[in-house]
Amino acid sequence: MSLPERCKPSSTSAKGVKAEVFSSSASFAEMEAIAKRLRRHIITMIGKAGSGHPGGSLSAVEILTALYFKVLRHKPRDPQWSDRDRFILSKGHAAPVLYATLAECGYFPVEELLTLRQLDSRLQGHADRTVTPGVEMSSGALGQGLSFAIGVALAGRLNAKDYRVYVLLGDGECDEGQVWEGAMAAAHFKVGNLVAIVDNNGQQIGGWNRDVMNLEPFNKKWRAFGWQVIEVDGHSIPQLIDAFDQSKKIKRQPTVIIAHTIKGKGVSFMENNPDFHGKAPNTEEVKLALKELE
Amino acid sequence: MAKEVSLREAYGKTLVELGRENPDIVALDADLCRSTMTQFFALKFPERFFDCGIAEQNMVGIAAGLAASGKIPFASTFAVFAPGRCFDQVRMSIAQPRLNVKLVVTHGGISVGEDGTSHQSIEDLALIGSLPGFTIIVPADAMETAQAVRAAAAHFGPFYIRLCRPKLPLVHEQGYQFNLGKAVTMRQGGDATIIAIGLMVKEALEAAESLKREGIDCQVLNMPTLKPIDEAAITQAAAETGAIVTAEEHLEHGGLGSAVARVVARHQAVPMELVAIKDTYAKSGKPAELLERYGLTARDIEQAVRSAIKRKRLGASRP
Numbered sequence: 001m002s003l004p005e006r007c008k009p010s011s012t013s014a015k016g017v018k019a020e021v022f023s024s025s026a027s028f029a030e031m032e033a034i035a036k037r038l039r040r041h042i043i044t045m046i047g048k049a050g051s052g053h054p055g056g057s058l059s060a061v062e063i064l065t066a067l068y069f070k071v072l073r074h075k076p077r078d079p080q081w082s083d084r085d086r087f088i089l090s091k092g093h094a095a096p097v098l099y100a101t102l103a104e105c106g107y108f109p110v111e112e113l114l115t116l117r118q119l120d121s122r123l124q125g126h127a128d129r130t131v132t133p134g135v136e137m138s139s140g141a142l143g144q145g146l147s148f149a150i151g152v153a154l155a156g157r158l159n160a161k162d163y164r165v166y167v168l169l170g171d172g173e174c175d176e177g178q179v180w181e182g183a184m185a186a187a188h189f190k191v192g193n194l195v196a197i198v199d200n201n202g203q204q205i206g207g208w209n210r211d212v213m214n215l216e217p218f219n220k221k222w223r224a225f226g227w228q229v230i231e232v233d234g235h236s237i238p239q240l241i242d243a244f245d246q247s248k249k250i251k252r253q254p255t256v257i258i259a260h261t262i263k264g265k266g267v268s269f270m271e272n273n274p275d276f277h278g279k280a281p282n283t284e285e286v287k288l289a290l291k292e293l294e
Numbered sequence: 295m296a297k298e299v300s301l302r303e304a305y306g307k308t309l310v311e312l313g314r315e316n317p318d319i320v321a322l323d324a325d326l327c328r329s330t331m332t333q334f335f336a337l338k339f340p341e342r343f344f345d346c347g348i349a350e351q352n353m354v355g356i357a358a359g360l361a362a363s364g365k366i367p368f369a370s371t372f373a374v375f376a377p378g379r380c381f382d383q384v385r386m387s388i389a390q391p392r393l394n395v396k397l398v399v400t401h402g403g404i405s406v407g408e409d410g411t412s413h414q415s416i417e418d419l420a421l422i423g424s425l426p427g428f429t430i431i432v433p434a435d436a437m438e439t440a441q442a443v444r445a446a447a448a449h450f451g452p453f454y455i456r457l458c459r460p461k462l463p464l465v466h467e468q469g470y471q472f473n474l475g476k477a478v479t480m481r482q483g484g485d486a487t488i489i490a491i492g493l494m495v496k497e498a499l500e501a502a503e504s505l506k507r508e509g510i511d512c513q514v515l516n517m518p519t520l521k522p523i524d525e526a527a528i529t530q531a532a533a534e535t536g537a538i539v540t541a542e543e544h545l546e547h548g549g550l551g552s553a554v555a556r557v558v559a560r561h562q563a564v565p566m567e568l569v570a571i572k573d574t575y576a577k578s579g580k581p582a583e584l585l586e587r588y589g590l591t592a593r594d595i596e597q598a599v600r601s602a603i604k605r606k607r608l609g610a611s612r613p
Binding site: 001003004005006007082128129130136137138141142143144145146147148149150151152153154155156158159177180181182184185188189252290 | 320341342344346347349351352353354355356358359360361362363364366367382383385386387390391392394418426427429447448449450451453475476521522537
């Protein structure tokens with residue numbers, strides 16, 4: 001190991017790049033079409049990689065579609081733009097849905113999705129902020145994203161920036177004690193520019209949450225920790241967008257959107273099937289899945 | 295006896311100076327700010343101070359998020375709780391993404407005293423030392439602490455600075471200049487080299503003084519930057535004196551002794567002895583009693599030097 005370098009003034013955006021704010025004029029119908037494309041990418045890339053986590057990627061497709069194609073202020077050609085809204089993927093095993101979304105937005109070429117999990121690929125098995133343009137945080141060790149998001153939100157407040165911070169958690173991830181440390185702190189610090197979304201697909205690797213570790217009453221837990229709680233159908237893009245709008249109305253309190261979803265959504269044999277939490281579809285299954293997603 | 299000065303206070307005061315100089319400096323604590331002395335910063339800059347309560351994992355994550363957004367967070371608690379209570383958070387939220395977080399921890403080692411095993415950090419250097427990219431500093435007195443804290447703020451990347459609870463005499467002269475990554479020659483000598491960190495530097499100097507009366511001439515190196523370690527200084531010391539003794543307030547596994555042994559084995563193999571805690575937990579007691587019980591005094595260093603020199607001579611007499 002060599003000695004660390006002296007700090008330099010940080011540059012906030014890439015030089016010489018004409019970066020535009022991402023246009024968010026997509027209609028609901030267009031977003032539905034994008035969501036379907038994301039699902040096809042997820043199946044294809046995990047199938048090609050031969051390993052990965054399809055279930056929890058497919059359940060979060062509409063959440064990421066609504067965020068990246070309507071809600072977030074971002075510049076795909078300038079991922080470090082200092083005024084960007086931040087999306088933090090805490091459930092890092094859902095990296096494929098994030099990669100697919102970033103590629104569709106233009107952060108990197110769509111063809112690169114097929115390098116998922118290969119040696120030296122920018123698309124690591126779990127999200128890695130050091131290699132992938134647009135990935136804000138290295139995750140995969142569950143429970144850490146909310147705390148990180150609070151830090152990003154507090155920095156925004158200190159710097160008088162008006163960006164908002166969105167962090168996606170899994171429901172199973174909420175078994176981790178750190179999530180509740182973060183929940184308590186976000187309310188205590190009155191972090192109003194923070195929105196947590198829970199991809200509430202009801203399952204974790206070992207089966208249904210209620211059998212592995214009961215989370216209920218989930219809604220009441222968040223409320224008791226001092227959060228504004230909104231529950232939506234996590235596969236309804238209009239409901240999600242409404243919830244994100246509503247989150248902006250409260251200024252000094254964090255918001256959690258509990259998005260009720262279906263694990264493996266969109267592929268019949270993966271839906272509500274915990275076997276596809278962390279298993280790649282084989283060649284035949286990829287074909288079947290893509291046919292369903294035509 | 296030289297005047298004893300608190301390393302923790304030196305940290306607290308330096309942090310306030312840094313806060314005044316740079317608005318991006320922020321501080322976090324886990325309900326121990328009166329002990330770690332981040333309270334000085336908290337009083338001066340309340341809007342830039344975040345007490346995270348007794349929740350070290352969350353504190354580390356918040357610090358990482360602040361660093362990822364251009365802030366320079368100093369996060370403090372006792373050494374036993376960071377990394378002890380939040381190793382995976384330090385690993386994934388700070389070390390892997392190489393974020394600019396400064397962990398400055400206090401109450402390192404067994405000199406924390408009467409609080410006993412649960413509060414005595416004897417594994418922290420091994421844990422943090424195992425993480426790629428971390429710079430580790432263990433200052434030997436208050437003057438070095440102040441300069442180490444400044445160096446951490448001035449250099450990019452994750453830092454771990456470990457302070458002990460007791461006040462320590464100043465071992466450096468006025469005008470001392472701390473250089474990141476460089477060993478400090480505290481005393482010249484040709485028979486053996488004692489390499490020490492933290493409060494063991496003063497013990498090493500005392501041992502060298504005592505050995506001098508037996509006609510043994512020891513070089514003493516202070517190794518404030520434990521990682522990346524000054525390989526050139528260690529190799530040179532091994533070549534010039536032919537025997538090395540390390541002294542640290544930490545387990546033998548994974549601390550200073552292990553780091554020096556890696557260099558010695560690779561570049562200049564000479565007899566080595568390790569003065570450190572031997573694969574055991576300590577207990578409640580006065581700091582001085584504990585240091586004596588667990589073999590961390592000047593007397594223990596002297597004994598180790600005699601052994602190392604004996605082995606050196608034995609080696610030299612072999613055909």
